Amino acid sequence: MCSLNDFEMDGDSNKEMKKSNHKVLTESDLCRKCQINNAKFILRDKDFYCTQCFTVYFVHKFRSTIGKSREIKHGDKVLVAFSGGISSTCLLHLIRQGLDEPATKKLQFHPHVLFINESILNSQTSLAKIYEEIDKLNFPLSYTNLEEVLVEESKEISIKTVKSEKYLVEFQKYLHKFLWKLSENYSELLEVLRSSDLNKVDNISDESLGVSERSNELQHILSESLKNQTSREDFLRQLRYKLICRCAKQLGFQKVFLGCSGTELAIQILSNVALGRGSQIADFVQFKTNHFGVEVFLPMRETFEDEVKFFIESQNIFVPEEEEKLTPSNKPSIVSCTRAFIHNLQEEFFSTVPTVFRTGSKLVRGKEAENENEGLEGDVCSFCGLKRDTGKGGSSSALNSIKLSKKLTENQFMKGVIDNQDDFSDKENLIDDGESEVYNLFCYGCANLMQELDYQNSSSRVQHLLVTKKSEQQNLDIIQNYLLERGLNIP
Amino acid sequence: MPFLCSTNCGKNAVLKRPKTGGALCKECFFWAFEEEIHCTIKSASLFSKGDYVAIAASGGKDSTVLAYIMKLLNDRYNYGLKLVLLSIDEGITGYRDDSLETVKRNEVQYGIPLKILSYDELYGWTMDRIVEKIGRKNNCTFCGVFRRQALDRGAELLKVDKIVTGHNADDIAETVIMNILRGDIARLQRCTSIQTSSEDKISRCKPFKYTYEKEIVMYAYFKKLDYFTTECIYSPNAYRGHARAYLKDLERIRPSAIIDVIHSGESLAIRDGIHLPAQTTCSRCGHVSSQEICKACVLLEGLNNGIPKLGIGKSSKVKEKLKVSKEKNGNCANCSCSKKEENGISSRLKDIEELLNIEVDINGSKSCRNINKVTRRIEDLSF
Ligand SMILES: [Zn+2]
Ligand SMILES: [Zn+2]
Numbered sequence: 001m002c003s004l005n006d007f008e009m010d011g012d013s014n015k016e017m018k019k020s021n022h023k024v025l026t027e028s029d030l031c032r033k034c035q036i037n038n039a040k041f042i043l044r045d046k047d048f049y050c051t052q053c054f055t056v057y058f059v060h061k062f063r064s065t066i067g068k069s070r071e072i073k074h075g076d077k078v079l080v081a082f083s084g085g086i087s088s089t090c091l092l093h094l095i096r097q098g099l100d101e102p103a104t105k106k107l108q109f110h111p112h113v114l115f116i117n118e119s120i121l122n123s124q125t126s127l128a129k130i131y132e133e134i135d136k137l138n139f140p141l142s143y144t145n146l147e148e149v150l151v152e153e154s155k156e157i158s159i160k161t162v163k164s165e166k167y168l169v170e171f172q173k174y175l176h177k178f179l180w181k182l183s184e185n186y187s188e189l190l191e192v193l194r195s196s197d198l199n200k201v202d203n204i205s206d207e208s209l210g211v212s213e214r215s216n217e218l219q220h221i222l223s224e225s226l227k228n229q230t231s232r233e234d235f236l237r238q239l240r241y242k243l244i245c246r247c248a249k250q251l252g253f254q255k256v257f258l259g260c261s262g263t264e265l266a267i268q269i270l271s272n273v274a275l276g277r278g279s280q281i282a283d284f285v286q287f288k289t290n291h292f293g294v295e296v297f298l299p300m301r302e303t304f305e306d307e308v309k310f311f312i313e314s315q316n317i318f319v320p321e322e323e324e325k326l327t328p329s330n331k332p333s334i335v336s337c338t339r340a341f342i343h344n345l346q347e348e349f350f351s352t353v354p355t356v357f358r359t360g361s362k363l364v365r366g367k368e369a370e371n372e373n374e375g376l377e378g379d380v381c382s383f384c385g386l387k388r389d390t391g392k393g394g395s396s397s398a399l400n401s402i403k404l405s406k407k408l409t410e411n412q413f414m415k416g417v418i419d420n421q422d423d424f425s426d427k428e429n430l431i432d433d434g435e436s437e438v439y440n441l442f443c444y445g446c447a448n449l450m451q452e453l454d455y456q457n458s459s460s461r462v463q464h465l466l467v468t469k470k471s472e473q474q475n476l477d478i479i480q481n482y483l484l485e486r487g488l489n490i491p
Numbered sequence: 492m493p494f495l496c497s498t499n500c501g502k503n504a505v506l507k508r509p510k511t512g513g514a515l516c517k518e519c520f521f522w523a524f525e526e527e528i529h530c531t532i533k534s535a536s537l538f539s540k541g542d543y544v545a546i547a548a549s550g551g552k553d554s555t556v557l558a559y560i561m562k563l564l565n566d567r568y569n570y571g572l573k574l575v576l577l578s579i580d581e582g583i584t585g586y587r588d589d590s591l592e593t594v595k596r597n598e599v600q601y602g603i604p605l606k607i608l609s610y611d612e613l614y615g616w617t618m619d620r621i622v623e624k625i626g627r628k629n630n631c632t633f634c635g636v637f638r639r640q641a642l643d644r645g646a647e648l649l650k651v652d653k654i655v656t657g658h659n660a661d662d663i664a665e666t667v668i669m670n671i672l673r674g675d676i677a678r679l680q681r682c683t684s685i686q687t688s689s690e691d692k693i694s695r696c697k698p699f700k701y702t703y704e705k706e707i708v709m710y711a712y713f714k715k716l717d718y719f720t721t722e723c724i725y726s727p728n729a730y731r732g733h734a735r736a737y738l739k740d741l742e743r744i745r746p747s748a749i750i751d752v753i754h755s756g757e758s759l760a761i762r763d764g765i766h767l768p769a770q771t772t773c774s775r776c777g778h779v780s781s782q783e784i785c786k787a788c789v790l791l792e793g794l795n796n797g798i799p800k801l802g803i804g805k806s807s808k809v810k811e812k813l814k815v816s817k818e819k820n821g822n823c824a825n826c827s828c829s830k831k832e833e834n835g836i837s838s839r840l841k842d843i844e845e846l847l848n849i850e851v852d853i854n855g856s857k858s859c860r861n862i863n864k865v866t867r868r869i870e871d872l873s874f
């Protein structure tokens with residue numbers, strides 16, 4: 001058969017991928033913009049830019065992403081998640097530079113950095129290093145351990161907050177300005193503040209949070225319960241989102257910044273499709289999304305990897321964690337495979353990343369995929385907290401085909417039932433019985449995870465990760481069943 | 492050590508199902524495979540009793556298994572369908588000869604009548620003659636475009652109610668990925684639907700939508716079905732090749748990936764307010780097209796007028812020709828762009844006008860703006 005699919009040809013296609021130019025910069029090339037300086041960077045595979053013109057362009061792109069959304073208001077407190085990696089390092093520097101601009105151009109929000117210590121995954125980044133960098137940038141920093149995500153929802157997780165000397169000095173000035181009129185002994189007040197809120201630099205170490213039993217449990221889930229690398233990575237990604245949002249809530253932040261570049265988002269878009277999470281693309285690529293009741297923003301979404309790299313290089317910025325930290329092992333996964341695929345394709349066809357990114361930005365969750373009882377909390381996945389895409393969606397669907405395949409592979413012929421073709425609805429009931437309960441609790445992607453995790457029989461810590469909706473009786477009952485089986489009760 | 496069949500039938504398993512990971516014996520596999528397709532047909536209401544259904548038959552594994560299954564399920568469950576095998580003869584020496592022999596044997600083996608239609612009959616051109624004209628580089632464009640319409644035209648001739656094609660889950664997952672990579676959101680939305688829905692057109696459906704390619708191969712192997720293994724002998728589309736390789740990698744890492752991609756495709760929608768090109772019909776031949784004139788008609792025009800490359804690639808040749816001569820000669824007459832105007836621009840425009848069957852304002856045509864407009868139009872018409 002011809003290698004072209006017939007149905008691809010339903011009408012005319014004018015979509016063709018343009019080959020990359022593979023231009024090479026030489027010493028004598030001038031900047032296209034200013035026509036004065038030597039060009040140092042090739043923008044979008046075609047335009048030669050000097051470092052200064054590039055920086056103007058790059059910073060402008062970042063500022064306009066925030067500006068045009070009108071979502072970040074004057075005086076907003078924003079929690080900026082920092083992984084130590086290249087994009088989030090870049091994000092912090094962009095924010096710092098934005099705050100240092102003269103008043104008319106100054107960024108008008110108050111950033112606070114959050115670092116999740118992942119030493120449990122053998123991450124080499126030391127907290128002290130992270131602190132050093134954040135201190136230089138003069139941001140307040142909070143940090144916590146990844147395994148804290150296993151703490152029961154009803155309890156507080158352990159978060160440490162440090163404020164740099166520089167920050168404190170600034171803070172004192174600030175207080176000075178406003179308090180001297182109000183308080184006779186403000187110096188006393190300052191002393192109190194200093195002693196209560198400041199953790200000295202030498203206090204900062206991985207041990208400061210304490211090694212908890214939770215770290216063993218998380219390690220167990222990651223190395224024993226989850227057998228394949230794809231599930232581990234997907235699980236970790238969900239955990240990071242969960243923990244960041246939880247920290248934000250606990251620290252009193254309504255807004256969170258994540259430093260994902262457009263390139264990273266393109267990889268996420270395609271990975272999400274491959275993971276069966278196509279319906280959630282919008283939840284991970286739009287500028288503003290909502291996770292666990294927290295507003296998550298992606299201010300770097302319009303930048304590309306090569307631009308971020310060049311910005312970091314040209315400004316001599318130190319990146320604490322050069323390697324993209326993702327997982328505890330190097331086995332291939334859906335995401336690593338997708339990353340390699342996108343990178344290779346990008347080499348050959350320059351428009352790959354921009355096209356995938358643009359496509360992803362136009363997609364939302366389909367109506368058919370949702371459950372009929374829209375608006376109820378039962379529609380929400382108990383793990384990732386996003387809307388479930390495991391509604392009926394008409395009787396012919398990939399989900400139903402999987403359910404049927406499982407039935408037919410596990411049971412004897414079932415001839416008697418299936419033979420009766422006129423009463424087809426009966427057969428659907430047959431397909432849709434108990435075992436598909438996992439799809440009543442979780443979204444499709446999380447159901448893949450949970451089946452592997454054997455969530456019904458795994459440790460109570462995994463249960464803590466699940467969102468229980470007290471107001472939604474049906475959902476509660478389902479969970480209750482599992483919990484009762486193991487002699488536990490919902491509070 | 493032999494595995495037992497996971498249905499507890501007591502027999503030894505002969506294979507592991509890629510879709511579920513369960514191990515099955517031969518009989519249980521046959522049963523599961525057939526039942527799943529039956530369920531797909533039933534739950535999507537693909538047919539009505541008495542329908543006259545054309546099975547697109549290429550002699551390859553997908554369409555051979557499809558023909559076998561359609562016959563089997565039609566008999567087993569009394570669908571009440573009248574079946575016909577529809578084959579297209581592109582006229583590729585050494586390619587179709589053998590595969591058509593296979594289809595002819597299938598006609599006898601399954602007792603389904605066969606109708607063969609040739610490109611020569613439908614378009615006046617065989618693929619071999621097209622290759623002579625344009626070389627091997629772009630002929631998959633031709634064979635793909637022509638094949639699609641060939642089926643539709645054939646189906647119209649036979650006056651069937653439905654066409655079934657052997658597209659399997661891998662094909663569909665691959666198309667989902669392709670459309671994301673190319674940013675073709677209109678097709679992305681269409682490509683996961685199990686049948687085409689256009690009132691005045693014969694609908695096409697894909698009973699293998701949820702069937703893994705590997706299982707089709709296994710089924711054909713264990714049933715000892717007679718099919719012809721071949722790839723299109725002309726160079727495949729490089730870009731699709733990348734998508735295919737990627738999907739295979741995904742499947743190796745996580746076998747459910749194929750069905751997961753299809754689920755993703757099914758649960759996606761396009762954000763409100765995003766403009767989609769309306770799908771209309773070709774003003775010449777009446778087939779589905781997003782342009783005024785469909786691809787097949789443009790390609791045919793090119794072939795018949797000795798400009799066979801028209802409609803392939805970005806028409807850069809056509810565009811370059813226009814541009815180069817534009818700069819060589821005198822000033823642009825009508826606009827203030829100070830660009831040069833080419834000799835004989837009117838006649839060239841007239842050619843294009845005839846070729847593309849579009850109206851070009853000859854009076855205003857001596858301006859660059861107009862040339863650009865026409866060039867853009869040509870680009871729109873090509874890939
Ligand atoms: Zn410059
Ligand atoms: Zn979920």
Ligand SMILES: [Zn+2]
Binds near residue numbers: 499501517518
């Ligand atoms: Zn068996």
Ligand SMILES: [Zn+2]
Binds near residue numbers: 003004630631723725
């Ligand atoms: Zn071909």
Ligand SMILES: [Zn+2]
Binds near residue numbers: 773776787
């Ligand atoms: Zn036409």
